[in-house]
Amino acid sequence: MPIPLPITFLIDLLTLFGLFAIISMSLNLEFGYAGIPNFGKMLAVAGGAFFVGAVPGRVIAYMLDVPTSLDFFRNNLEVVSLVNQALASNPIISTLYLLASLAGAALAGAALGYIASYPGIRLRGDYLAMTLLAMAEVLRVIGDNWEPLIGGSLGVRIPDPFRWVGGEYRSLSVALTILGVTAAMFVYLELVSKSPLGRTLKAVRDEELSARVYGKDVDRLRVKTLIVGCAIAAVSGALYSFLTASVSARDFNRVTHTFWPWVMVLVGGAGNNLGAVVGAGIFVTLRRLITFYKSYFEAIVPFDVVWLEYMLLGLALILVLLYRPEGLLPERPTRTLKRGDILRVISRMKRKEEN
Amino acid sequence: MLRQGRIGLSLLLLRDAVIFSSLLMMLSAGLTLTYMTTKVPNFAHGDFATLNVYAGLALVRLLNVSPYLGMIPAFLIGGVAALVLYLAVLKPLTDRGANYVILMIATIAYDMILLSLINISADYLNRVHKLITRLFQLRDFDVELLGQPGLFVVAPFLAFAMITSLYIFLNRTKFGVAMRAAIENPSLAEVVGININLAYATSWFISGGLAGVVGVLMPLYMTCNPDIGVRLLISIFAASILGGLSNIYGAFLGGAVIGFAEVLGTGYLSMALGPWVVPYRPVIPLIIMMLTLIFAPKGLAGVDWKRFVRRVG
Secondary structure, three states, X not given: OOOOHHXXXXXXXXXXXXXXXXXXXXXXXXXXXXXXXXXXXXXXXXXXXXXHHHOHHHHHHHHOXXXXXXXXXXXXHHHHHHHHXXXXXXXXXXXXXXXXXXXXXXXXXXXXXXXXXXXXOOOOHHHHHHXXXXXXHHHXXXXXXXXXXXXXXXXXXXXXXXXXXXXXXXXXXXXXXXXXXXHHHHXXXXXXXXXXXXXXXXXXXXXXXXXXXXXXXXXXXXXXXXXHHHHHHHHHHHHHHHHHOEEOHHHOOHHHHHHHHHHHHHHHOOOOHHHHHHHHHHHHHHHHHHHHHHHHHHOOOOXXXXXXXXXXXXXXXXXXXXXXXXXXXXOOOOOOOOHHHHHHHHHHHHHHXXX | OHHHHHHHHHHHHHHHHHHHHHHHHHXXXXXXXXXXXXXXXXXXXXXXXXXHHHHHHHHHHHOOOOOOOOHXXXXXXXXXXHHHHHHHHHHHHHHOXXXXXXXXXXXXXXXXXXXXXXXXXXXXXXXXXXXXXXXXOOHHHOOEEOOEEHHHHHHHHHHHHHHHHHHHHHHXXXXXXXXXXXXXXXHHHHHOOOOHHHHHHHHHHHHHHHHHHHHHHHHHOOOEOOOHHHHHHHHHHHHHHHOOXXXXXXXXXXXXXXXXXXXXXXXXXXXXXXXXXXXXXXXXXXXXXXXXXXXXXOOHHHOOHHHHHHHHO
């Protein structure tokens, strides 16, 4: 039974929403909670995708006894179609391959986060922002040129873990997987933000000196935050690769993977996971509508309309910073302990004093 | 014979290095100047140059103006682009109490606006005037001086002129001294009646103007594309950080070091290992930047050289 057109449109929209919501939530953890200006968001997203392009495909080809005479990059199409044939009839291996790849991508992202944070983490945030931007660009240059990684500028096709679903329902199952991961990330980040760690991060962000005075290891906390944030963003990059079943360095750039997430977080409201998600939702929906009406403009202006759109986005971000810096959903005050818990702590302290 | 070829190549590389470092010196000095006043690294700095790559292309190809004459409008265009960023975006944000992270984000937003403008002009020049606007260069439009490309003489001269005039401006003129006071201690400067806003706006105008001049000259030397701004930005940041981000003369030194390291490093490595290393050129400024941040976060200007010599020697 074919899926009706409005539903395909919705599936596409939700897929895109999920991918960007993961990135914007990770940026929200770094910037909204910990105050780290990550201007190299693309680094982790591309890192996750490059990992998926470079490692799992080779591993599974080896495990499924694809003849070693076939090179993963030079005979890319043959290798991938052989692996896909095997995966098509084996949902369990397909799912394991998917999960292991996502986990690997998260680890790769975490490693990148650690390396990227190393030089600048002890300095003021602007040094970190500059190094992160530079590293993201350099990673893209490496991905575009170093063939053993993801096949250089041609990119690479990767085995499709959704092959067993088949045909019509592939996009639906990809969308559901992505939304599932998004939901899991949201729950995890909500738990983090309500935990003592989340409150410590906010303390570091708002009053670094006081946090240091109270014995918080600010640098370690920042490194940890970047590691977790980069791991999460890398999962989004990996999911994107599975969506397209290919990886190419040219799919990643600082407009889409660094600037857009910043717009989403700031429009939605920094320091608030729901804000990041709402921001991503609004952004993705608006862009779809713009794409829909673009053809009207395309005929009358002598340039690519996409640039007009980017310009408006830049303007919109400046206006948000000027007139509504807290975003649509402002950060709410941190929830303190329940009244009963506070009374219990007080009575325990009193007892101590009496002793 | 082979030896002679090598020497010839080395001389060519050296010439390239001189040109590139001269341009980079002007860019990093501008970035450092605005960092000193507004305390924010300007992520749109590369675009001030790229904007003028296309303004220059239009002047040279459509109006047949020499690129060297184009330096005057380029200085104005770059300066105005920077002035708009300061007056319309950064100043209002600072007045509302925004911290430096918000200011940085605002410069990224401005970077997107300029990047769009650059691409729109590239598309326009290409579709309406049939010019090649992607991956182009204008080496043929350079003049020849003493048997060398004019830029080889003009670029170092400009960099030298820029550093001397900045020195004279900041140390020998009343307004320049006031500007230094405004940088050192804004509140105290305001108390003695210095117009801080004017001083800061001037620094932004000079910074954008310098980048504009570099932009109009760049196609004479290298292949240009609308997205070279971010490539430049890596080198500019590396040079400015190496120079300490708080010292214009440091930025000149940083620009020279990064420029030579990039050109000579890529050149000699590609001779030794093969031409495949050429695309990895931005790795060099990145590594220098990381090493600086790890070992000398205040840059060359912040290193206690006497202690260093005593320890090493």
